[in-house]
Amino acid sequence: MHQLISSFEGLQGKVKGINYLNDGVVLVDTTPNSLFDVVNFITRELKGIFTVIIGVDAREIDGSFHNIYVFSLDELKKYVLVRVMLEGSDPKVPSITPLIKGADWSEREIRDLLGIKFINHPDPRKLIVPESWHDGVFPLRKEVSYKLRAHGPYEPYQPRRSEDVIALPYGPYHPLLHEPEYFELHVKGETVIDIEYRGFHVHRGIEKLGEARLTINQIPFVAERICGICGYVHSVCYCQVIEGAAGIEVPERALYIRSLILEIERIHSHLLWLGVACHVLGFDTGFMHAWRIREPVMHLAELLTGNRKTYGINLVGGVRRDLKEEHIDKVIKVLNEVKEGYTKFINYLTGVREVIKRLEGSGLLPRTEAISYGVVGPVARASALKRDVRVDHPYAAYKDVYFKVPVYNDCDNMARLMVRVEEVFESIDIIKQLLDKLPKGPILAENVEVAEYREGFSAVEAPRGEDVHYVMTGKYSRVYRWKVRAPSYSNIPALKVMLHECPLSDAPLTIASIDPCFSCTDRLIVVDVNTGKRFKVPMRALAKGWRP
Amino acid sequence: MRKRLQLIKEALSIGVVTRKYPFIPAEVPEGFRGLPQFDASKCIGCTACGNVCTPNAITFVDDTSLGIRRLEYYLGRCIFCGRCADVCPTSAITITKEFELASLNDRDLRLVIDIKLIKCQSCGRYFTTFRHLNTVAGKLQEGVVDLVNICPECRRKLALDSLIKLGGLK
Ligand code: SF4
Ligand code: SF4
Numbered sequence: 274m275h276q277l278i279s280s281f282e283g284l285q286g287k288v289k290g291i292n293y294l295n296d297g298v299v300l301v302d303t304t305p306n307s308l309f310d311v312v313n314f315i316t317r318e319l320k321g322i323f324t325v326i327i328g329v330d331a332r333e334i335d336g337s338f339h340n341i342y343v344f345s346l347d348e349l350k351k352y353v354l355v356r357v358m359l360e361g362s363d364p365k366v367p368s369i370t371p372l373i374k375g376a377d378w379s380e381r382e383i384r385d386l387l388g389i390k391f392i393n394h395p396d397p398r399k400l401i402v403p404e405s406w407h408d409g410v411f412p413l414r415k416e417v418s419y420k421l422r423a424h425g426p427y428e429p430y431q432p433r434r435s436e437d438v439i440a441l442p443y444g445p446y447h448p449l450l451h452e453p454e455y456f457e458l459h460v461k462g463e464t465v466i467d468i469e470y471r472g473f474h475v476h477r478g479i480e481k482l483g484e485a486r487l488t489i490n491q492i493p494f495v496a497e498r499i500c501g502i503c504g505y506v507h508s509v510c511y512c513q514v515i516e517g518a519a520g521i522e523v524p525e526r527a528l529y530i531r532s533l534i535l536e537i538e539r540i541h542s543h544l545l546w547l548g549v550a551c552h553v554l555g556f557d558t559g560f561m562h563a564w565r566i567r568e569p570v571m572h573l574a575e576l577l578t579g580n581r582k583t584y585g586i587n588l589v590g591g592v593r594r595d596l597k598e599e600h601i602d603k604v605i606k607v608l609n610e611v612k613e614g615y616t617k618f619i620n621y622l623t624g625v626r627e628v629i630k631r632l633e634g635s636g637l638l639p640r641t642e643a644i645s646y647g648v649v650g651p652v653a654r655a656s657a658l659k660r661d662v663r664v665d666h667p668y669a670a671y672k673d674v675y676f677k678v679p680v681y682n683d684c685d686n687m688a689r690l691m692v693r694v695e696e697v698f699e700s701i702d703i704i705k706q707l708l709d710k711l712p713k714g715p716i717l718a719e720n721v722e723v724a725e726y727r728e729g730f731s732a733v734e735a736p737r738g739e740d741v742h743y744v745m746t747g748k749y750s751r752v753y754r755w756k757v758r759a760p761s762y763s764n765i766p767a768l769k770v771m772l773h774e775c776p777l778s779d780a781p782l783t784i785a786s787i788d789p790c791f792s793c794t795d796r797l798i799v800v801d802v803n804t805g806k807r808f809k810v811p812m813r814a815l816a817k818g819w820r821p
Numbered sequence: 822m823r824k825r826l827q828l829i830k831e832a833l834s835i836g837v838v839t840r841k842y843p844f845i846p847a848e849v850p851e852g853f854r855g856l857p858q859f860d861a862s863k864c865i866g867c868t869a870c871g872n873v874c875t876p877n878a879i880t881f882v883d884d885t886s887l888g889i890r891r892l893e894y895y896l897g898r899c900i901f902c903g904r905c906a907d908v909c910p911t912s913a914i915t916i917t918k919e920f921e922l923a924s925l926n927d928r929d930l931r932l933v934i935d936i937k938l939i940k941c942q943s944c945g946r947y948f949t950t951f952r953h954l955n956t957v958a959g960k961l962q963e964g965v966v967d968l969v970n971i972c973p974e975c976r977r978k979l980a981l982d983s984l985i986k987l988g989g990l991k
Binding site: 487490491494495498558562565568572575576579580583585593594617620621624625 | 824825827828831832835838849850852853854873875900901902903904907
């Protein structure tokens with residue numbers, strides 16, 4: 274512990290203070306002028322990987338805005354939070370995007386939502402709020418009501434290559450798609466040379482809702498609805514943050530139950546992905562078998578928690594529903610059956626030549642780029658980055674189980690498939706170990722009292738990668754600031770690299786390979802940079818060899 | 822090629838797994854969190870359920886012209902978390918396994934429970950429900966019961982007055 278603190282001594286005068294938020298989280302205070310030096314030190318000397326920037330409107334507390342730059346030191350098993358305080362009346366800070374590509378979104382998000390200026394940021398466009406948003410209104414500032422809605426006429430998104438592009442009359446908000454997100458591929462002939470992405474059409478302002486209207490114990494239920502597939506990770510992560518900030522001792526049994534349900538979620542999420550990946554490849558037989566194998570896992574979740582997907586069993590301090598003795602055998606039985614069917618399926622899948630040929634060597638993300646973008650989860654592990662929150666920053670009951678973290682060096686779509694394939698086996702094994710060791714006792718801490726203005730930070734390994742939450746507690750059992758960063762937030766920007774110079778027909782698969790909450794990416798726009806023509810193409814047609 | 826045939830064989834032996842729902846009812850396990858059911862006769866109008874309800878599916882309004890507290894439950898907002906049943910002191914809410922709740926009529930999604938309010942004996946304002954008071958009074962020791970039908974504000978004043986009378990506060 275002290276080793277880490279003393280390693281900052283070299284920075285003399287540039288660091289104003291170092292504190293431990295808890296065992297695994299170090300908070301370093303610095304000034305905007307010294308930010309570059311501290312960030313360079315962390316990324317170069319300590320091998321820190323960028324995670325996210327958290328912006329806090331703390332004017333009510335100390336008259337300033339806080340920017341908290343988060344880095345994960347995987348090897349040292351610590352998170353470093355670098356905090357700079359910015360003037361309340363005119364907050365500005367140098368942009369770190371020129372140093373770290375992954376910081377681009379975080380900075381634009383904070384600029385949109387909190388109105389902090391990032392000096393020398395390369396991209397002046399909006400990220401989160403719609404183009405027609407009120408000028409000078411920053412939704413996460415405390416004086417803005419959470420009921421405020423966007424106004425003004427619809428203004429189309431302006432892609433950066435606007436000179437080559439014909440305006441789009443009817444864009445990404447397709448009424449039949451599950452989730453609107455907007456990809457634009459810029460192609461030369463049949464090769465992709467760049468991509469544009471505009472998302473956040475369905476940004477629900479959940480953070481604002483949590484800060485403005487909900488109490489501490491209501492947020493887990495909303496957090497769980499952030500993701501439609503792996504929502505439980507958010508609820509666990511949020512609870513961990515509050516428990517850490519308030520120093521609540523969570524009973525062992527509750528920790529085990531959380532880990533167990535998290536692994537069930539990982540299994541069904543990976544199986545879902547595997548099915549969808551087959552579907553994108555035009556291999557619908559594989560899709561159906563993957564989902565057939567997945568279904569009993571959903572039933573298992575329903576039996577244990579009361580619902581297939583929104584488990585709703587977390588409260589700050591533990592869980593609401595105990596694991597019944599008589600269900601344990603059932604869990605083991607179902608998992609054994611799943612494993613059997615799954616083994617057969619994988620054996621078959623990896624024997625289909627067409628599938629393998631499509632996956633191998635496509636969608637390359639070299640290790641150095643993976644670090645620069647700070648990618649997480651299976652995407653990182655397929656690019657030779659051994660990082661897994663369960664091992665690097667253990668939480669729940671993961672310190673008590675043994676499992677392998679699959680890492681591949683090939684950096685391609687095949688590697689990303691193989692990481693997930695192996696993880697399902699590991700998860701089944703983890704659940705069995707947990708059931709073996711399941712301690713007896715209470716499942717919910719008795720005294721849940723949360724003091725005001727305490728900070729907490731925690732991370733959970735979601736099926737898609739590292740999910741992080743930050744909370745500053747507020748008065749009257751509420752949160753003052755709640756920040757969520759889901760894993761796809763780190764992975765989607767890296768598509769720029771994966772899709773560069775890739776054949777058009779591999780694009781849907783590569784987009785799918787990061788498992789970006791999948792429904793988002795059904796349809797895309799293809800722009801021929803030579804002619805400026807735009808085509809709307811369903812993913813499936815593209816996968817089957819569509820040509821402009 | 823051989824592998825491909827294997828899968829066909831496998832698929833044949835597994836057969837059809839898709840269920841014929843809704844022609845054949847779907848089973849949900851014991852402990853499934855479905856529709857919360859309210860027993861109006863047990864509800865005392867304590868508002869605990871409304872306080873924990875995350876999406877505001879349960880709301881309360883006090884109608885002083887009619888002298889009632891109205892609990893409104895709107896199924897359209899309910900997320901079936903079951904927290905209301907957890908906190909209800911009289912077990913007026915039970916979580917059922919019912920999940921086929923769609924309706925063409927919005928009114929089917931609403932439930933209203935009216936509970937009579939009671940006035941403060943001292944200042945004459947409505948302050949809680951009759952049933953709530955009864956439940957609380959049943960749990961109190963004698964002597965304190967006298968103070969029960971007085972609203973918290975007046976009670977504070979009274980307590981203060983008696984303290985001053987006793988010379989406890991100068
Ligand atoms: S089940 Fe949950 S959402 Fe529904 S009424 Fe009860 S507390 Fe509210
Ligand atoms: S918690 Fe129970 S008794 Fe209290 S208002 Fe709700 S339903 Fe009625």
